[in-house]
Amino acid sequence: MKKFVIALCSLGLIASAQAQQKPDGAQYEKVHQLFSQLNLSVNAVADAPIDGIVQVFTNRGLFFASQDGQYFIEGKILDMSKRELLNDSQMRPYIQQQLADSKNDIIEYKAKDEKYVVNVFTDPSCGYCRKLHNDMQGYNDIGITVRYLAFPRGGLGSDTYLQMQNIWCTKDSRGALDAAKEGKKVAAAMCENPVKSQYEMGQSFGISGTPAIILPNGRLIPGYQPPKQLLSQLESGS
Structure with missing residues (x-):
């Protein structure tokens, strides 16, 4: 299983001091800006079941990012307690709606x-x-x-x-x-x-x-x- 984590510090969109803050409206706006740099349109953003991570529903599927915007996560995340892919379980309600x-x-x-x-x-x-x-x-x-x-x-x-x-x-x-x-x-x-x-x-x-x-x-x-x-x-x- 491959997981690619791309550091995006050079974009300078979100300061590292925000790393421990709970996501709010302003920080979600930064997520929109961040993903626009990757030519991805954001449809919805929500807290992921992982501390410090948000899940971002885009025009090209589901991705994850750190709350401070420093890391963009592309790939599969396995929930070991349930032996299921987090990508799949989090997408299902979105798809149904x-x-x-x-x-x-x-x-x-x-x-x-x-x-x-x-x-x-x-x-x-x-x-x-x-x-x-x-x-x-x-x-x-x-x-x-x-x-x-x-x-x-x-x-x-x-x-x-x-x-x-x-x-x-x-x-x-x-x-x-x-x-x-x-x-x-x-x-x-x-x-x-x-x-x-x-x-x-x-x-x-x-x-x-x-x-x-x-x-x-x-x-x-x-x-x-x-x-x-x-x-x-x-x-x-x-």
Whole structure:
């Protein structure tokens, strides 16, 4: 396990005398300034479960920093008492809240006898996304509802980004997505759509590829999961 700690003293943004102070509004502002130096936009800042450390939710995922701003921590932090990654446990509530706020902008494939709901960031041009989509009946048959969110891997302005705008703006968005997953062209259709905001939200979760599956508890699973394997993880509640 690699952990990279980069000293940022040379930025001169926060004096070392503040090291023992409890974070307040002014110090959080310094955190914003500090992360801006790294081209990271701060969405939220909170005390971490580690003394002297704050957790910073950014447009590129979760990072940690010392309260005095001297150290920026990039990497995984393991909670030995629980044998779990702090990065994961602290991200889950944040992910759940963000997804709850976006529940009306998804494309849903609902199970008849729904037991679980998963959110999946997808890209029509992604091979494993197509494999997941081809297994949709299998997920639905075992009670898993799939809610799709857009994550064009090529970024904003890419051909896939424009294609996903067309899909979300078509009256039959499910039919358009089905066609795109089969490699068919989707007719142009423009409207106010959530593709950009969903892509940026996925990045804030630390997602860089597709498919990316979010379980109900906020856990992020990168990559394709066969129906039975996904059901097993859902049943375990981990």
